[in-house]
Amino acid sequence: MKNNKLFQVSTLAAFQNKGYDGQISIKNMLSYGDTGFGTYDKLNGEMIVLDGVAYRAVGDCSVEVADLSDTTPFATLGVLEKSKEQVLEINGDMSQLIANLNKSIDNTENPILSRISGRFEIIEIHGVWAQSQPYQELDKIVSEQSVLVLEKIRGSLVGIFCPDSARGLNVIGWHFHFLSEDKKIGGHVNNLIAASLNIKFKITEKLAIISKND
Ligand SMILES: [Zn+2]
Numbered sequence: 001m002k003n004n005k006l007f008q009v010s011t012l013a014a015f016q017n018k019g020y021d022g023q024i025s026i027k028n029m030l031s032y033g034d035t036g037f038g039t040y041d042k043l044n045g046e047m048i049v050l051d052g053v054a055y056r057a058v059g060d061c062s063v064e065v066a067d068l069s070d071t072t073p074f075a076t077l078g079v080l081e082k083s084k085e086q087v088l089e090i091n092g093d094m095s096q097l098i099a100n101l102n103k104s105i106d107n108t109e110n111p112i113l114s115r116i117s118g119r120f121e122i123i124e125i126h127g128v129w130a131q132s133q134p135y136q137e138l139d140k141i142v143s144e145q146s147v148l149v150l151e152k153i154r155g156s157l158v159g160i161f162c163p164d165s166a167r168g169l170n171v172i173g174w175h176f177h178f179l180s181e182d183k184k185i186g187g188h189v190n191n192l193i194a195a196s197l198n199i200k201f202k203i204t205e206k207l208a209i210i211s212k213n214d
Contacts, residue, residue, distance in 0.1 A: 003079045004204055005207070006033075006113055007076070007078060007207075007208050008207055008208070009029060009209075009210050011168060011169050011170070011209065012168060012171060013168045013169075015074040016138050019074070020039075020042055020131060021041060021042065022071025022073050023072065023073055024072055024210060024212060025070070025071055026067065026068050026070050026071065027069070029054070029077065030054060030077075033049065033080075034077075035049055035051075035078060035081075035113055036049040036075060036077025036078060036113070036158060038074050038075025038076060038077075039072065040056060040066065040071070041073060042131050043128050043130060043131045043141065044056070044058070044130035045057055045066075045127060045128060046177060047066070047072065047075055048063075048158055049075075054066040055179055055183065057177075057186035058127050058129060059145055059146065060146070061125055061186060061187045063179065063184055063186045076170060077113075080114075080200060083200040083201060085199065085200050086199055087196055087198055088101065088199045089196045090194045090195060090196060091195055093191055093193050094192050097192065097194065098173075098174050101114070101159070101161075101199070104199075105161075109163050110204060110205065111161065111166065111203075111207050112159075112203050113158075113201065114160070114161075114199055114200060114202070115159070115201075116156065116157040116197050116199045117156040117197060118154065118194065118197040120154070120197075121152060121192075122192060122193040123149075123150050123155075123178055123189065124148070124150075124192065125148050125187035125189055126145040126148065127145065128141065128187075142188075147190060148185070148187065150185065153180055153181075153185075155178055155185075156179055156181070157178050157192075159176045161174050161175075162207065166207055169209075170207060176189040
């Protein structure tokens with residue numbers, strides 16, 4: 001059942017070993033889920049998948065809808081559509097958001113897919129510009145991207161939690177990407193401050209790697 005798994009393209013280990021070239025089309029990837037994130041061929045933008053649409057946030061955090069024929073070297077997504085919504089009080093920063101998410105979901109064994117929406121008092125994000133050969137280390141590329149700090153903005157986070165058992169496969173713990181409500185600004189989230197947000201989440205059975213030939 002596609003619905004009970006969290007799917008990923010490639011592995012974190014391969015991606016961090018400069019595996020930045022696209023492997024699977026966005027069209028194929030979107031057949032596995034409606035909510036998620038990742039990046040594009042040659043790191044040409046941070047990816048945010050919401051409501052079955054893949055958005056690209058380039059280095060200045062401006063956003064466009066990705067072509068279905070584009071490809072991804074690394075992405076994680078699943079099906080969230082039928083999850084019910086609840087209010088999560090935060091009154092703090094990203095560490096407070098994570099603490100309260102962990103308290104209300106109460107599961108650290110399974111991969112979790114979530115969408116967290118509302119008004120952010122402050123959110124700090126970055127996009128990424130496309131890279132060319134010879135590729136640099138991922139940490140160096142990320143450290144060279146400019147950071148954008150937005151205030152009083154509405155939008156959604158895609159949040160994914162991976163348990164310790166996913167080490168090497170994916171990012172352990174919580175990882176968030178942001179898309180503004182007007183779908184014009186987005187990126188990887190470094191930090192945020194929010195009062196309360198609406199959350200939908202799904203606890204999935206396990207991580208599954210999408211094969212190139214599926
Ligand atoms: Zn990210």
